[in-house]
Amino acid sequence: MKHLALYLLAFWCYISQTQAEFFTSIGQMTDLIYIEKDLVKSLKEYIKAEESKLTEIKSWAEKLNQLTHISTSDPEGYLGHPVNAYKLMKRLNTEWLKLESLVLQQTSDAFIANLSIQRENFPTDEDESGAGKALMRLQDTYRLDSESISKGRLPDPTHLRAQSNLHYFKNFLHEEGQSDQPANEDYYQSQSKEEVYMRPENYLTERDSYESLCRGEGIKMTNRRRGRLFCRYHNNNNHPRLIIAPMKEEDEWDSPHIVRYHEMLSDAEIEKIKELAKPRLARATVRDPKTGVLTVANYRVSKSAWLDDDEDPVVNRVNQRIEDITGLEVDTAELLQVANYGVGGQYEPHFDFSRKEEHDAFKELGTGNRLATVLNYMSDVPAGGATVFPDFGAAIYPKKGTAVFWYNLFRSGEGDYRTRHAACPVLVGSKWVSNKWIHERGQEFRRPCGLTEVD
Template identity: 40%
Template sequence: MTSLLLLTVGFANCEVFTALAELENLLDTEAVLISTLENYIRAEEQKTDLLKRYVDIYQKQHNKATDDVQTYVSNPINAYTLVKRLTTDWKQVETLMDTDIRADYVANISLDTSSLARGEINGVKYSSELSAADCFELGRQSYNNGDYYHTKLWMREADARLNREANETIDRSDILEYLAFSTYKQGNLPLALDLTNKLLEILPTHPRALGNKVYYEEEMEKTLVKKGRRRIRRNRPRGGKYRTPAMADPYGKEHYEMLCRGEIELPIEMKSKLRCRYINNNNPFLKIAPFKVEEAYLKPDLLIFHDVMSDSEIETVKRLATPRFRRATVQNSQTGELEIAQYRISKSAWLKEEEHKHIDDISQRVTDMTGLTVETAEELQVVNYGIGGHYEPHFDFARRDEKNAFKSLGTGNRIATVLFYVALLCSPAIGVALWPKKGTAAFWYNLHASGDGDKLTRHAACPVLAGVKWVSNKWIHERGTGVQEALYIRTATGGSDSVMNREGITISLYKTVFFTLILRCDLHIE
């Protein structure tokens, strides 16, 4: 009895000793985990410190900019560094924020599927190995949790162990089904299809495998078609198959760029014929304060109206337009639809007369300046050009083959253009460049008296190299009550009282008597 008791106690002590020895090994593992965790915390603190330094740099620049926004962004160096901070530099911040520091440390404390399957933890073997069925079950649980990455790992381990099992604990077809689908969910279609084909070699009538095979093949076909299209686009000349040498530079782009650089000036014999004058268009209101008008070009007439928009009106226009700004569009000549084009880089907004008294006053002033009704004119368009913003040479009018242009407006073609606070504007066709001056407006007719477009009115907005450029346009259309033309002394009608436009509609022309005084032609110089 005593010997039996001693044996029992001795056996118990032996079991306790063995268990404690294993626990000592676990303490070694715990020490590694603690050290890894401490290193991870230090790495995260270093990452946070670096992000704090980025915040300080950004905040200092932001505070400097907000002290005087206009002055700051008007400086091209500041504008460049602002764009750089919010693109290239910010990408570095995002990369740092996305950097998963823990990955390297988790790799040291995570247990891979092969180690677990062998019963090893941190290189120490603690239990018997898992069977193929055990690995399959772990993979199935990962699949149920939507963890397709670990599903693949466990199914591959199950397949490898199945090859070594004398008595198979799971069917290979079950492993292949889960492995194929988790591979597909990981984005590898070719391998998913290959695994599905292997499953069908084992079970040719497997219903899910047959359905998946068809689906995978269709998806791969779609991918190949998309890649083929992208390859064609990459190999196609810039601008697509419709691009021709004539279209590459349709409006004298080289001439336009030379004008923008100030390399072309009007000949002295042409300058000598230009005048400045006061006009009132027979408007009683303007008899006391007539418009100051400068001729910038003759035939076609290009006029500059000075001091026709006050500072308060300009600020109202900017304030109302800013929250509505969208990427500026152009009208497709074939469909009439608005679309974005790379030859126009700016943002625009549209303002109605009823929105503010200043907008209504500006529209009335257009009538006073031009003698044309604005009842059917387009809303006031406000355009903002940042650094690099521009609008390459174009016409404001619709040509005869552009049947759908302005069709939705139902007011005919654009007779004339009024461009307020003239930005750097050039007309390559006639070789004129108008330099910016706040509060001025340019005016020209887009159409001949016959209704045909005047191709000499081709014009462009030069690229902004420094500062910010604001302009606003008022486009006046053919149709409307009491449409009349202010003939500014030189007219293409030869004195005719009426003309027929391109759509066969007769337009009356009322000659306006001007109160004219000759001024010094240096109004644009300050």
């Protein structure tokens, strides 16, 4: 056992130096479940071997205890029998050495060997710390009391929806009397957009709005505006592939216009995309606005992978479907990005498009700015994980197999700063998404330029 303790001490020192970030992807964390199961099996085998060894040692001890009781009661009389004298010599010269070997036998060798193999896949101190911070983030964002979260009593989806509805009805009468113009649009059009969104004093206001929307509060959708939202069959002006099987299109927001496409991905397609992406998942990065270099950031907790268009028929088919539905050229788009969010996984408010101060953000691509975003939801999320837009108070909830679409740029090429959005922390479940960022080049005749800045 002394050897085992020393080995475990060295083992824990070693794993603290290995690569971390298991906590950033639930999909990869599932591997740890099977690693632990294998170690438990190995540990049980070790315990069984130890118990067998102890049983044999106890048998020796009981037998020798009886012999020594007899021999010590009359040592000379006992040794007066030649057979007893011979057996004593034999026991001390041979059998006690066998017992020594039995006691020193390392039945834990198989367990230690397995532990040594598996340790390279273990999480590190950084993972434990990251998971702890994630719990604190969930507690803060969703206003959970310490007792509830420590005992695992977390709200379900109906809780979040109920909060949303309650807030909506409380504000219904007040908002019905206001202008029919969508919230913040007048203010947006009359201000310098870079100044409005980049002022440091606006961060806390945006943070409060972001977290409120994550909780299902503060959604700015009046009945009048809701009446402008419709569901329809979408064939994109009689596109050949959509005439017979049009897409189910649902308005999620009026201005800026955000739509959801139902049955965008089948379960089989989703599983194939996850299968292709999982071995390549790596910590998601963001572009430093000052240097333009991709870097890891604490405000984006997820892992992602990029899938080439032609590496599998499923990826090619999904890309073609995106082009058919949006009517936009995808040859100049970025590769399909697949992301899986970890414990408390989130992506705080950000823009998909590059701003004026980011001159070389997409220079290496040579395809212009990110014109539009297609976000595929590849899993249901029992609680949390909504896509929210703090500027105009929208919250869009994940629904497996659907996709949401919006434009990041006006027809003039100017960025629509209202589209600053965030991925709320995942409270319960594993969130899988994939997205396609469609760029400006190739859209000259598919989405012609407008005549004013906000066309």
